[in-house]
Amino acid sequence: MSEREALTRNQLCVLEKLEAASGPLSAYALLDQLREAGLRAPLQVYRALDTLIKGGFVHRLESLNAFVACSKTHRHDHDGHAHGVAAFAICDVCGQVSEFSDIEASQRLYHWVESTGFLPKKAVIEFRGTCAGCAAAAA
Secondary structure (H helix, E strand, C coil): CCCHHHCCHHHHHHHHHHHHCCCCECHHHHHHHHHHHCCCCHHHHHHHHHHHHHCCCEEEECCCCEEEECCCCCCCCCCCCCCCCEEEEEECCCCCEEEEECHHHHHHHHHHHHHCCCCCCCCCEEEEECCHHHHHHHC
């Protein structure tokens, strides 16, 4: 059974909405879109999101308090420093979110943090600005 097949109905509904979304969605926007599927309480969405984040299917964008599906080419585990740290470029004009993950860069960051004696729990790297398309349109 694949990891995706092991997801509950609620988790799969949340994941599919995020994969189909054109941009990040808040938990309450997800709830509004999933009422027809039987999700009625915020806790149902938050529980699904928590599991999806731990499974590497979804990312929380801290600066937006919103969620995006993990890029299929960057899908990774989030439970240890041997795995990639995702970085995001978020366009303030159109809302586009691009994901970047590089295992070598991630390992260097974790080694640097650990060399200080700090025990990292999570890392979020977000760049806010203007994407190339919006910059070209404004020029």
